[in-house]
Amino acid sequence: MNLYDSRILLIDDNIELADMVRDMLRRNGYVNVSCSHTCEQGMRMFREEQSQLVILDIMLPDGDGFTLFRKIRDISDVPILFLSAKDEDNDRLFGLGLGADDYITKPFLSQELLLRVNAVLKRTYFSSARMSGDSLFSAPSSGSSSSGDPDVLILGEHRISFAEASVTFRGKTTAFTAKELQLLKKLAQNRGSIVTFDALCMAVWGDSYYGYENTLMVHIRHLREKIEDDPSSPKWLLTARGLGYRLKKEEKTENEKPV
Amino acid sequence: MKSLFKIIRRYISSTILLVAFVVLLNILALTYVAVQYEEGLNQTEGLASTSASQQLEDVAAQLEQTPEGYRISQKGLEILNDNRYIWGMLLDGSGSVVWEWQLPEDFARSYSLADVASFSRWYLKDYPVRVWEYGDGLLVLGQDPNLYFRIILVFSNVYLNAVSQYIAIFFILNSILIFGLALWFGYRFYRSLRPLARGVEALADNRPVLLSEKGITEELARKLNRTSRILEQQSEKLRQRDDARTEWISGVSHDIRTPLALITGYSEALAAEETLSPENHQRAESIRRQSLIIRQLISDLNLTSKLEYNAQPLHMTEYRPAVLLREIAADYYNEGLADCYDIDVNISGEAEQICLTGDTGLLKRALRNVIGNSIRHNPEGCRISAVLLSDSGHVIWRFSDSGPGIPRAVVDILQNRSDSGRRMHIMGLRIVMQIISAHGGRVLFPRNGDGAYGVEFILPGKEETDGR
Structure with a gap:
C-alpha cells in the first residue's frame, strides 16, 4: 500500500476551509480525501469509507469534536488529528489527552499540515520502515525513489551497519562500541540537523549533559576516528559550536555552514 | 502579630508609669495639704507664727498672783x-x-x-x-468643741521599729499588684485586639475577613468586615472585567483564525501556482506573508492579554536553562537559518549545572521572541550572542547582536519612561517581559560596547546540589 492512497476524512463545518484543505491534500498526492461538515455526516462517512485518518474540527454544528472523537475511538483505532481554531492550552491538552495523534491550530501552514499528516500515517501504518525515512514511500508528484537498507548508513566510502555495529572502509571492518553506536544512531535519525549535547547524552546515558562533557567529547573523537577519512578535519560528523553535533546530509550540493 | 505585642508592651509599661506618676502626685498633694493644714491650723488658732504650747506659755506668763x-x-x-x-x-x-x-x-x-x-x-x-x-x-x-477633735495615738516600740519593713512590704506588694493587674488588663486587651490584628493582616494579604462583632472591638470588627466585603466586591468586579476582556480577545482571535486559515491556505496555493504572472505571484506571496504576521499577532495578543490578567496557567516543570538555550539555538539552525546569521551560545560552567522550575513552553517563547527579533530586524544578517551565566544565586540570560540593537525609544516604552508605545509594535518584547515576570524574574536592557541595547533576563536561581 502507498502512503498517498490512505483514505483521509476531513470533518470541518466551514465548507470553504474543508474544500481548501482537501484540495491542498490532493495537490500534494493524497488521492482519497473526503469532506463532511457535521458530526452525524462525519460518523456516517467514517463507517462507509473505512477512513484511515481523520482530521477533525472541534466546534461542529451538531456537537463537538471531542465527543465525536470518543465515538470514533469506540469503534476504531485510526489516527485522528484535531484541526481547530481553539488555541487554548487546555483544549490542546484535552485533545491530546483523549489520545489524539496531533493537534493543529488554525491558521496553519500547508507544509505543516502535510508533514504532520505524513508523520502520523507513517507512524501508524508504516512504522517498520522508520529508519529509512521518506525513501520507502513514493510520492506521486516526485516520482523519484532511492531504496536503502534502514540498518545501513553510507558516509562516502564508509559503510556503516547498525545491525552489525560496525563500519567497513576499503574492505576493512571496524566494530563500534555500544555507546558509539547509540551516538551514531541518534545522529543518523536526525541527519542534517544539529543534535544538542543534551539530546545526545539523554539518548546514550539517559542523563543530562552536565558531568558528561568530556566523556561525550572522547566518544565523538573515537567515532570520528572510525567514520572519517581525516578525524582532525571531519567531513561528516560536524561540530555545532556550543550546541551539539550534526551528521551531514549526503547531498553533494549542500552548502555547509560552520556553526 | 509582632506589632500587637509591641502595643501591649507599651500599654503595660505606660500603665506602670501612670501608676507611679499618680502615687508620686498623691505624695506631693498630701505633703502640700499637710503644709497647708499646719498653716491653716495656725491661722485658725490666731497666731500663724506661734504653736499651741507657745500660746499656753504666753498665757501662763500673763497670769500674776496678787x-x-x-x-x-x-x-x-x-x-x-x-x-x-x-x-x-x-x-x-x-x-x-x-x-x-x-x-x-x-x-x-x-x-x-x-x-x-x-x-x-x-x-x-x-x-x-x-x-x-x-x-x-x-x-x-x-x-470650742465644734472646732477641734482630739485623738491620742499610742504606738508600741516594737511596732515603730518594724514600720520601715512594713513600708517596704507595702511597696513590694503594691508593685506586684499593680504589675499583675497591668499584665492582666494588657492580656485582655491583647486578646480582644488579636482578631483585629489578624483581620488587618488578612486584608493586607488580600484574604477575606469575617470577624466576630462582639466586645469592646465590636465597632472596629464591623468596619473591618465591611472593608473586607468592599475589597472582595471590588476585586471580584476587577476579575470579572479582566476575564471579560481576556475572553473577548480569546473569542475574537478564535473567530479570526478560521478565515485567516483560508487566506493563508489560498495565498499559499496561489503562490505555488506556476501559471501566475510574476507580479501576481509576488502579490500572492505578500498576502501569505502578511497572513502569517496576523497569525503571530493574534497569538501574541492572546498570550499577552492572558499574562496581563493572570489567565495564563503556568505549567511548571524542572528544566536546565543551558539545555533550553541550546535547544532553541539548535532549532533555529535546524529550521534553516540563513547563512548570514550566526547564533553564538556561551554557557558558563556554573550555569551549566543550574536547574530551575518554570513553564518551558513560555520560556521557549520568550527566547524565540528575543532571538527572532535579532533575526527580523537585521535582514542583512548578524551575529547573535546568547550568554548564560550565574551570579549571586541568579541566572542571567544575556542576548545581544552585532546589529544596531533595540531602538532606544522601544527601551524607553518598555521601561515606562515613555508612553508613545501605541504607535510601536513591541508586543513581542512585552510578552518576553511578562513571561519573565511570571517566573519571578526581571528584564533589563543593557548597552553593549557600541552603545546598542541588548536584552538581559535575571531569573531567581535554585542551584542544584548535584554532586557529580
Missing part, C-alpha cells in the same frame, strides 16, 4: 481671745480652781487627780482642753 488671788493681764486676755479659747482656769496643787475666766457655771470648782488625768487626755465636759504646768498648779484652757 493678794486678792490670781489675775490675768489685758494682753493675756487678748491672747486667749485671739487663739479662740473660750474658757480657762488655774488649778492649784490640791485641784481647786484658783483662777477662772468665762468658766461655765456648771463646771466643778475642784478636780481630783482622776479628773485631771481624764480631761488632760480626752475632754472636759465635751470641751477639748489644753493644759500647761504652772508652778505647782495646772493652767487649763478650753476650746
